[in-house]
Structure formats: C-alpha cells, structure tokens
Amino acid sequence: MNSQQRSSTISEVITPNHRWFKFNLREVWRYRDLVMLFVRRDFVAQYKQTILGPLWLILQPLLTTVVFYVVFSKIAKISTNGSDPFLFYLSGITLWNYFSDCLTKTSNTFVANAGIFGKVYFPRLVLPISIILSNLMKLGVQILLLLSVILFRWSFHGLTPEWNFYVFLFPLLILILALLGLGLGLIFSSVTTKYRDLAYVLTFATQLLMFATPILYPLNFAQGFLAEAIALNPLTPIFETFRFTLFSISNFEVVGLLYAFGLSVFCLMIGITLFNKVERSFMDTV
Amino acid sequence: MDALKIEGLYKEYRLGELSTGTFAHDLNRLWYRLRGKENPYEKITETNDRTKRTEGQYVWALEDINFSVAQGEVLGIIGRNGAGKSTLLKILSKVTSPTRGSIAIHGRIASLLEVGTGFHPELTGRENIFLNGAILGMTKKEIRSKFDEIVAFSGVEKYIDTPVKRYSSGMYVRLAFAVAAHLEPEILIIDEVLAVGDAEFQRKCLGKMKEVAGEGRTVLFVSHNMTAVKKLCNKGLLLEQGKVAFMGSAEETVQAYYAQNTEVIKTFQIFENSPSAPGAMGVYLKKIALSPSDPFIDDHITLDFEFFDTENRQNIAIAFDLLNQDEMVVFGSGATLKSNDSIFQATCYFPKNLLNEGSYSIHLYVNTEGYQPLFSLPEVIRFEIKERERTHGFLGKINGVVRPELTWKTA
Numbered sequence: 001m002n003s004q005q006r007s008s009t010i011s012e013v014i015t016p017n018h019r020w021f022k023f024n025l026r027e028v029w030r031y032r033d034l035v036m037l038f039v040r041r042d043f044v045a046q047y048k049q050t051i052l053g054p055l056w057l058i059l060q061p062l063l064t065t066v067v068f069y070v071v072f073s074k075i076a077k078i079s080t081n082g083s084d085p086f087l088f089y090l091s092g093i094t095l096w097n098y099f100s101d102c103l104t105k106t107s108n109t110f111v112a113n114a115g116i117f118g119k120v121y122f123p124r125l126v127l128p129i130s131i132i133l134s135n136l137m138k139l140g141v142q143i144l145l146l147l148s149v150i151l152f153r154w155s156f157h158g159l160t161p162e163w164n165f166y167v168f169l170f171p172l173l174i175l176i177l178a179l180l181g182l183g184l185g186l187i188f189s190s191v192t193t194k195y196r197d198l199a200y201v202l203t204f205a206t207q208l209l210m211f212a213t214p215i216l217y218p219l220n221f222a223q224g225f226l227a228e229a230i231a232l233n234p235l236t237p238i239f240e241t242f243r244f245t246l247f248s249i250s251n252f253e254v255v256g257l258l259y260a261f262g263l264s265v266f267c268l269m270i271g272i273t274l275f276n277k278v279e280r281s282f283m284d285t286v
Numbered sequence: 287m288d289a290l291k292i293e294g295l296y297k298e299y300r301l302g303e304l305s306t307g308t309f310a311h312d313l314n315r316l317w318y319r320l321r322g323k324e325n326p327y328e329k330i331t332e333t334n335d336r337t338k339r340t341e342g343q344y345v346w347a348l349e350d351i352n353f354s355v356a357q358g359e360v361l362g363i364i365g366r367n368g369a370g371k372s373t374l375l376k377i378l379s380k381v382t383s384p385t386r387g388s389i390a391i392h393g394r395i396a397s398l399l400e401v402g403t404g405f406h407p408e409l410t411g412r413e414n415i416f417l418n419g420a421i422l423g424m425t426k427k428e429i430r431s432k433f434d435e436i437v438a439f440s441g442v443e444k445y446i447d448t449p450v451k452r453y454s455s456g457m458y459v460r461l462a463f464a465v466a467a468h469l470e471p472e473i474l475i476i477d478e479v480l481a482v483g484d485a486e487f488q489r490k491c492l493g494k495m496k497e498v499a500g501e502g503r504t505v506l507f508v509s510h511n512m513t514a515v516k517k518l519c520n521k522g523l524l525l526e527q528g529k530v531a532f533m534g535s536a537e538e539t540v541q542a543y544y545a546q547n548t549e550v551i552k553t554f555q556i557f558e559n560s561p562s563a564p565g566a567m568g569v570y571l572k573k574i575a576l577s578p579s580d581p582f583i584d585d586h587i588t589l590d591f592e593f594f595d596t597e598n599r600q601n602i603a604i605a606f607d608l609l610n611q612d613e614m615v616v617f618g619s620g621a622t623l624k625s626n627d628s629i630f631q632a633t634c635y636f637p638k639n640l641l642n643e644g645s646y647s648i649h650l651y652v653n654t655e656g657y658q659p660l661f662s663l664p665e666v667i668r669f670e671i672k673e674r675e676r677t678h679g680f681l682g683k684i685n686g687v688v689r690p691e692l693t694w695k696t697a
Binding site for chain 2: 122
C-alpha cells in the first residue's frame, strides 16, 4: 500500500467520550508484535548482570521451599495431609509465585511506565498482557522443575505416584490465576495513579492473601470461622484442585472452580474498564 | 483534503498538588453525575493566564481550539511558554485525552519527540530497533523490511549486536533517530522546544522535516525559532493563553507573535530588598537597567547590574545572552564580580553601532565563582533599538543581525 491510499483509509477521531465497556482488544491484537517484544525485553533484561542468570528461576522456589519445609514442617509440625511435605510446599509456591508476580508486576503499570506513556501512544493494555505472558514462561520452567523433583522423589525415595486423570485441568487453573492476577493488577494500577496509598495497601494485602490461601497448610487444617473465610477465597479451590490432581489429597469441587473462574472474569472486566478509563487521562494526574 | 480537523477542543488541568482534596472532589463529581448534573468544577475553570494568581483550582490549558490542516501543509505552531503548544501536541499524539471537542485525523501520526522511547540499555542495537519500532506502531514485518536501511542511516553497523549501554551518546541518538525517521507517517509532529540541547539532532530534525514536507506529507512544527518557522512553514498558528490568537501564513503569524511580545518592553528591574527579589542561595537581583532606556542604533548603551550578597559570598560570576526577536542568541558576555558592603555591582558597555534595529531580550545567568549555576533569569529585560531617520543614501531597512559601521574606501 502506498501512503496515498493509506491516508484516505486510516481515519481516526479523538474525542473525550469514552464508552465504558469498549475493551479495544482488536487494537491490542494489532500490537501483538509489541507484546512479544516486551516479553523478550523482560527476559533479557532481568538476568543481565547476574552470575547465575536464568538459574535463579529454579533456585528461588527451591530455596523458599527449603525455608518453608524447615519452619512449617519441622518446627511448627503442620500436617500436609500425608503427602510429601517438600512436594507439597514446592507445588504451592510455584502456583503462588505465578499469581503474585502477575498481580504485583501489573499493579504499577502506569506509575512505572509514565516515561514511555508520556511520549507515545500504544494500547496500554499491551504492557500488563506482556507481563502475564513473560510470567507464564517462567512458570513453565518452574513447572518443569516441580515435575523433575516429583520424578526424582518417585524413583529415588520410593514414593508412589498419586496423580490422577484430572491433571488435564492444569491449564484451566493457570488461566484462572492469570485472569485474576491481571484483573486485580489492572484495578490496582488504575487506582494508584491517583491514590498512591494503595501501593502500600497492596504489599500488605498480598501477604495476607498468601496466608489466607491453603499454600502452606491443607484446607482442612483451618477450623471454624477461619475455614469459612478461607473457603470464600477464590484462590482456595485452585490450590486445592492442584493438590488433588498431583497428590490425590484435598477436595475437588467443580462448584469451587466455577466460582473462582466467574470471580476472576468479573475482576478482569472491572480491571479493563477502569484501566481503559484511566489510560486516557492519567498523564494529567501521575 | 484535510489531514487534520480540530473542532471545539478544550483541555482542563487541575492546579496545585493532588492530595487529600482529590478524593473529596472525585466523590462530589460522581454525586453530581449520578443525579445527571454538570461537572461542578468545570464552572470555576478559568482562562490560562500564568501571570495572574487564580482563585479556582482548574484552568483551561486549551480553550475552544478550531482549525484544520490540509494534506501536505507545513504548519508552524508558535506562542509563548505555557500558551498550550505542548498540550495540543500531547492530545494529537493521544498521550492524553481532550476534555471536550474532537479531532479527526486522516493517516498515521508520528512525532519526533518520541526518539529513543523505550530503548532498553541492556538490549542490543538490533533488539532495540525492533522494540522501539514496535512501540512507535510498526509491525515486525515492516521493521524487518526497513531494517537494513535503518542500520545504514544510523551508521552503527559495527555495533548493532552490542548492548546500547555501551554506545556513545552520539551513536545512541543516531540509532534512535534512524528508527523514528523510517516511520513514514502521513502526519509528522516535531517539537523543537523539547529537542533543545543537541545541535546535531536539531539539524537532523529540520532536515527530515524538509524531506517529509517535500514528499507532500503533513508536518506540524512547534518552535521558538521564528526564522525556522518563516523558512520552513507555509502556514502558521499562534496560540495565546490556550486560545488561537492568529492563524494565517507563516510570515503573518510570526508578525502577530512579535506584536504580542512588544507590549512587554521593560528596560529595567529594581528590587528594594532581597526577599522580594529573584535569585537563589544568597544572591538576589537588586537592579538591572539599560540606559538610555530608549536607545538608537548609534547610542552608547550601558547595562547596569546590582545584586544583594546576603550570605557573604564575596565573589560571583555573571553572564548574559543577548537574544534578538527570533530568539536567536546574538552574543553572550560575562564577568566576575566582587561584593562591596554586601552588594555586587557591575556595568557593561556596548559599543555604538553594534545592534541592528529591532527588539532584544537579555537572558541573565548568575554562577558561583567556580561557575556552578546559581540561577538564571530569561527575558529579564526586553528593549527595542530604534533606527535614526536617514535623509540621504539608502532609506530602506538594512538587513542583518548586527549593524557595524564599517570603513569603506571608494575610488
């Protein structure tokens, strides 16, 4: 196409009017190359100037698991419903890291990228989406780690395989986590442009959420009112299902998964709506 | 055909800090909207006049802007600082949205103020070309097809697989510019005001602009350089306090800009005491005065400076740039001053027959004796030099930035 043709075909009107539920996903799709380039940038940039490089992807969950193993299993002696504690913690941490990375890294999209956003337009949603994807690649590596540790325990420590047919649900679990992390992240990133206080709230809230999710303990360990509160947490059915498919412990309830899925889609809708609203005016407030 | 059509454009900004009041305002606004009423804060929005203190918290940075740009036109946008030029460009490049009104655009807009946006120091030149190109709106395919051209244009072939943090700043700018220059937008925005500091870069910008305009594409050029506007643009737009003050040919618009500025002639400034005076870190302007206050070309002109020395600095170094009405520096000069009874005093003598007729301003710089900047005052005074009425010989306006009296030997 020459420029003459293009100028008569591409037309655009800039107005202040903003339709609430216009998600602009088609425009994001047009910028898909940029999404992939941001993913690549994150990867390359993150491990520059480190000696171990991408090895940290594997070391980090392993070291955390060792800490949890010592504190929660050896000192506090919290039960893991008869499954191998090391695998129990490692599986929980792997999933949790994905969710919390998605949430915290997308939650400061506007503030962290004010420099670029102030100079050039591209659909802002490109950045949080690229974060979700680059975290997904990290998760892939860490899942491989989890599988090899499981295989290692089976073949050298005489544990019997206990995973079941429902392992196929795994992609769905990841999808729900991604939607929820992205949705909450978008909500936080939109609101923090005006009210920075929420950045502090988020740090605290993430920590609280981690303890309110059965990551370091099985769901049936909690009693009474707390157990009900934890059951309301949309992350609970995801972690419970994950343990169920891998170790055949915990409960598997379709209703719980549907609840988590519904809630995360709802969060994402709210998130995108707020995000689109803020992206048009945040340069004036940031 | 119009490349760009702006209708009833308004942009509102909030003054002061965003803090505790913000949340209350937001709630109030929401409450009004839920009841179907108008935004209560728009009523107190005032015209943007930065010289006056306003009671209201909201101002119009742009107010009722209407104009259109035909395809292939080169439009110069001029106006004093704070007139709304940058706000207009930000809205055009979709960085921020208008409060009211609409802009219809035909074609892709790109702006040369985006040079190097998103460059990551750890990535190689090659990776940055792709990243930067994609940020500017190109697809991978487009970038790949222009890749060799971009690299050749930048002249950094040898270092294309080296992280850009190892580049010299010149190489960095060249590579960044090469990407932006290969965007081929239908509408190009150049904000020269933001590109100050790098003469090489400015030269390249202007060169690219000529080339783009030559190809029949539309250019919006924001500048303080009136000579460049007159030379490069065929139309002009003058903004004043967020409104369109004038639109016409580039020449007429520049004249309108000058007419606007001649009102502010002030040949002296005197301050009684240091708290009221401009300055910083113990040095404050006491007096700056030109004499005679209404000089002619062949007058001996003197410029008096006095400063308060409230922290007993003893020594400072001052300098000034003399700018003509095209905002071009004609020359600069400076001296070191010693304080006497807590006052610095100096006088600068201009030879007669130095400056041509026209309007000039002084940009004053005050530094420590070690040349660390303390403060600077742009346009601290502005004056006009008048022509003597000539009765014989050539009677028209004599061209030139300076007007020296030269010795001629004729047969």
